[in-house]
Amino acid sequence: MITSPSEYARLVRDILALVTAEDTDRLVPQLLAHAEMVDNHWGWEHRKVIDAVRDADDAFRGRLVHALAARYHELEPGTPTRRSIVALLAHLRMPEPHGEAQLLDTRSALIRLAAEQDVHYNSAELTRLAELELADGRELPGEFVAVVRRSCLTLWNGRAQLGPLVAQLSHPVLNPGEAWADRALAELSDLGPRWHQLLAHAATATSARPSAKWERTAAALMEQLGAEEVRERVTAWLRLVGRPRTRPLLDRRYGADPNVTFDPYNADALRGLTWLLSFLPGRPESDRALGALVETALRKVQGLGPVNPKVANASVNSLARIDGETSLAELARLATRVTYKGTLKLLNTALDARATALGLSREEIEELAVPAYGLTEVGRAEFQLGEVTAVLEVHGTRAQLGWRNAAGKTVKGVPAAVKRDHADELKELKASVKDIDKMLSAQSERLDRQFLARRTWSYGTWRERYLDHPLVGSLARRLLWTVDGTTAGFADGELRTLADDPVTEGGEVGLWHPVGHEPAEIVAWRDWLERHGITQPFKQAHREVYLLTDAERATGTYSNRFAAHILRQHQFNSLAAIRGWRNKLRLMVDDEAPPASRELPQWGLRAEYWIEGEGDGYGDDTTESGSYLRLRTDQVRFYPIDAPENSAHCCGGEYRMWLRDGADPVEPLPLTDIPPLVLSEVLRDVDLFVGVASVGNDPTWQDGGPGGRFREYWSGYSFGELNQSAETRRALLDRLIPRLAIADRCTLEGRFLHVKGERHTYKIHLGSGNILMTPNDQYLCIVPKSTPGTPQAGYLPYEGDRMLAVILSKAMMLADDTKITDPTILSQL
Numbered sequence: 001m002i003t004s005p006s007e008y009a010r011l012v013r014d015i016l017a018l019v020t021a022e023d024t025d026r027l028v029p030q031l032l033a034h035a036e037m038v039d040n041h042w043g044w045e046h047r048k049v050i051d052a053v054r055d056a057d058d059a060f061r062g063r064l065v066h067a068l069a070a071r072y073h074e075l076e077p078g079t080p081t082r083r084s085i086v087a088l089l090a091h092l093r094m095p096e097p098h099g100e101a102q103l104l105d106t107r108s109a110l111i112r113l114a115a116e117q118d119v120h121y122n123s124a125e126l127t128r129l130a131e132l133e134l135a136d137g138r139e140l141p142g143e144f145v146a147v148v149r150r151s152c153l154t155l156w157n158g159r160a161q162l163g164p165l166v167a168q169l170s171h172p173v174l175n176p177g178e179a180w181a182d183r184a185l186a187e188l189s190d191l192g193p194r195w196h197q198l199l200a201h202a203a204t205a206t207s208a209r210p211s212a213k214w215e216r217t218a219a220a221l222m223e224q225l226g227a228e229e230v231r232e233r234v235t236a237w238l239r240l241v242g243r244p245r246t247r248p249l250l251d252r253r254y255g256a257d258p259n260v261t262f263d264p265y266n267a268d269a270l271r272g273l274t275w276l277l278s279f280l281p282g283r284p285e286s287d288r289a290l291g292a293l294v295e296t297a298l299r300k301v302q303g304l305g306p307v308n309p310k311v312a313n314a315s316v317n318s319l320a321r322i323d324g325e326t327s328l329a330e331l332a333r334l335a336t337r338v339t340y341k342g343t344l345k346l347l348n349t350a351l352d353a354r355a356t357a358l359g360l361s362r363e364e365i366e367e368l369a370v371p372a373y374g375l376t377e378v379g380r381a382e383f384q385l386g387e388v389t390a391v392l393e394v395h396g397t398r399a400q401l402g403w404r405n406a407a408g409k410t411v412k413g414v415p416a417a418v419k420r421d422h423a424d425e426l427k428e429l430k431a432s433v434k435d436i437d438k439m440l441s442a443q444s445e446r447l448d449r450q451f452l453a454r455r456t457w458s459y460g461t462w463r464e465r466y467l468d469h470p471l472v473g474s475l476a477r478r479l480l481w482t483v484d485g486t487t488a489g490f491a492d493g494e495l496r497t498l499a500d501d502p503v504t505e506g507g508e509v510g511l512w513h514p515v516g517h518e519p520a521e522i523v524a525w526r527d528w529l530e531r532h533g534i535t536q537p538f539k540q541a542h543r544e545v546y547l548l549t550d551a552e553r554a555t556g557t558y559s560n561r562f563a564a565h566i567l568r569q570h571q572f573n574s575l576a577a578i579r580g581w582r583n584k585l586r587l588m589v590d591d592e593a594p595p596a597s598r599e600l601p602q603w604g605l606r607a608e609y610w611i612e613g614e615g616d617g618y619g620d621d622t623t624e625s626g627s628y629l630r631l632r633t634d635q636v637r638f639y640p641i642d643a644p645e646n647s648a649h650c651c652g653g654e655y656r657m658w659l660r661d662g663a664d665p666v667e668p669l670p671l672t673d674i675p676p677l678v679l680s681e682v683l684r685d686v687d688l689f690v691g692v693a694s695v696g697n698d699p700t701w702q703d704g705g706p707g708g709r710f711r712e713y714w715s716g717y718s719f720g721e722l723n724q725s726a727e728t729r730r731a732l733l734d735r736l737i738p739r740l741a742i743a744d745r746c747t748l749e750g751r752f753l754h755v756k757g758e759r760h761t762y763k764i765h766l767g768s769g770n771i772l773m774t775p776n777d778q779y780l781c782i783v784p785k786s787t788p789g790t791p792q793a794g795y796l797p798y799e800g801d802r803m804l805a806v807i808l809s810k811a812m813m814l815a816d817d818t819k820i821t822d823p824t825i826l827s828q829l
Contacts, residue, residue: 012048019052022060028067032081123161126151130165146175153264173199175263177247180240194224202272209317210275218276227280234273238289242296260301262308271314282324290315291330298340312343320350325371328354332369336442339577363455367465373432375470385422388415390429394474397444397537399436401429443472444537449580451513452681454602459506475537480512487512491532498524514545515677529797536798544724546683548671557668558635562686565633566614566713567693572631575692579685586613586628592647599641606641607682610634612652620706636686637668691725697768699781718770722751726767729804742815757817759829769806780828782810
């Protein structure tokens with residue numbers, strides 16, 4: 001093992017001498033040792049070695065390359081030496097052909113290496129290898145063709161250097177290595193040449209939208225193949241997009257893992273396939289596949305961002321062209337889920353265009369876009385499959401499929417007769433369950449954002465679109481509404497007042513909000529929900545209300561209530577987008593950025609949350625691409641919606657208003673002038689950002705994070721005063737704890753839930769979920785699961801509080817701490 005630069009220098013001298021002597025046998029192990037040292041950063045003279053070998057005699061170099069290739073196949077996959085051989089062969093120039101069998105074998109070995117390992121030879125080497133093989137009448141492996149195509153699209157100047165070669169490579173029509181492409185290539189072997197032509201045509205979809213010429217060619221091919229057969233096969237292929245690669249790639253020179261992205265050549269073919277579906281009448285199965293492809297293509301990849309926005313945009317454009325109920329439903333659902341700005345803009349444009357065409361408002365088109373998915377009554381439907389009855393029911397925000405036999409008895413699992421005789425109906429029912437789950441989640445988020453929309457309905461319209469709608473009704477019946485100013489909720493088959501009097505008619509209906517209502521009334525409605533066993537889809541009766549504080553009255557035009565927090569930037573950015581805020585990622589560059597802002601057109605207002613990048617160490621405080629890992633927060637302000645935009649340097653500094661054409665600056669609005677509902681909902685959003693994205697929630701940051709510089713903030717947040725949402729959680733736990741199986745071991749005291757175990761007594765903070773234990777308030781680090789399930793705790797009044805689930809899970813575990821087996825936790829106990 002070489003351990004010093006001087007030993008490395010001696011190795012280089014030995015290699016150069018062996019090259020001069022053309023001693024292949026002794027040179028191979030020396031080269032491998034050199035390659036491993038280069039991998040360990042000893043390689044400041046490695047160019048001498050590469051240049052010496054590349055300039056050597058062709059016959060000698062041919063023997064050397066052949067020996068290295070042979071050695072490669074003797075080694076186990078994934079070993080450092082094997083990777084070193086790949087690195088060496090990627091740098092060595094292909095020997096000139098002399099007709100020797102060994103050189104032909106060596107060339108084939110290099111091609112196999114490129115195909116197997118995705119070794120990125122330079123453009124000239126790839127072209128030379130391919131042309132030599134083609135000149136000898138040999139067929140290039142599909143995996144090697146894939147390397148050439150990917151290099152053409154990813155290497156600098158790759159199109160210019162490899163474009164002519166790629167134009168000659170018509171087989172295979174897709175790059176192998178992705179599940180959907182492999183399925184398509186396997187099916188092509190049994191299909192006629194027209195299908196090959198259709199896929200080849202799809203791969204030419206390199207623009208944002210199909211041209212008229214592209215459409216004519218596609219239409220002619222589809223007519224010969226049959227529209228329904230094209231739909232069926234293309235839909236089946238699209239369902240496989242996003243599955244793990246069948247041939248993993250090793251090259252990661254560009255930061256992002258290529259195994260979680262789309263093959264760039266196949267991505268063009270995907271766009272073409274989505275266009276093909278847009279020329280056909282809408283069908284649920286193909287519309288679902290397009291909607292799912294949008295979400296798959298926008299999945300975030302570390303170091304890259306969305307997987308492939310171009311494919312997502314093509315799918316949205318295709319859904320927009322399809323006239324049908326399911327396509328409209330997919331567009332409406334995606335509009336509540338997608339946060340990527342370019343794709344969201346396309347979705348909004350498509351929905352606005354559909355609304356204009358139908359003479360409706362955007363809000364109305366979103367309401368009418370929600371399908372029933374076969375439900376015949378609110379949250380329920382029955383389907384007869386032979387002698388078996390399938391029961392589809394909505395429970396909370398999830399759909400479930402149950403079964404009854406011919407005698408009416410409930411049975412577990414899918415009956416064998418259904419699997420045998422009704423496979424297609426079963427497949428459609430299962431697809432409906434998935435669709436309902438997605439749409440319920442989307443509609444719950446849409447309703448949660450309606451508090452600031454100032455939306456009202458006539459009583460009849462509201463009942464049709466909300467209360468009695470087969471799908472939305474399962475959410476609407478768990479919310480509170482105002483009918484002509486009277487608050488009402490749905491229970492026992494009727495809309496009822498607080499006194500349980502039925503409400504059977506009315507004029508104007510709106511969504512109820514606790515702002516403006518007396519605390520006694522709010523508590524009474526919480527009791528009413530509990531009495532009727534109603535779990536709301538999100539916080540409404542228990543919704544936090546943010547009233548002006550004395551400090552905010554003193555500052556006048558801004559709130560410091562959520563200033564001086566340290567947030568994880570990318571988590572904050574995602575949350576902001578979900579809640580309808582506009583934000584720009586802060587990069588450690590010389591640039592300006594506006595604050596995070598939310599426009600409220602119904603109120604003529606714009607809310608701003610001032611933020612700045614935290615830290616000054618590139619690579620330590622940023623990602624590889626330079627975006628800050630963390631933000632420091634500042635004021636919340638309100639402006640007229642048309643006021644000029646503020647901005648500040650991405651690395652921090654004073655916010656300034658950009659003024660054009662000599663315009664006067666616009667002052668922020670006094671907080672006393674902001675409607676209480678607007679103030680409360682905006683501050684609630686900001687509280688959510690802090691409560692979820694704060695580094696103070698991270699139980700592993702006890703040491704204060706990088707350099708320990710956040711230790712004081714972490715301690716203050718992790719065990720400090722409760723924010724408004726934590727106070728709501730405390731009030732709920734006060735009612736909930738007596739019903740728990742561990743009630744005799746739990747007490748609420750101040751900011752903590754105290755849990756008495758056998759080993760220690762534990763204090764769980766109600767805001768962060770972090771834990772202190774006896775003696776001496778020793779910190780206990782327990783990292784929760786990414787999606788903790790809420791333990792069985794009886795009735796819960798609302799869904800969606802992840803921290804409540806974390807606290808309850810920790811309490812259940814610590815109350816029975818003698819049964820803990822996790823070694824990480826036990827070592828602390």
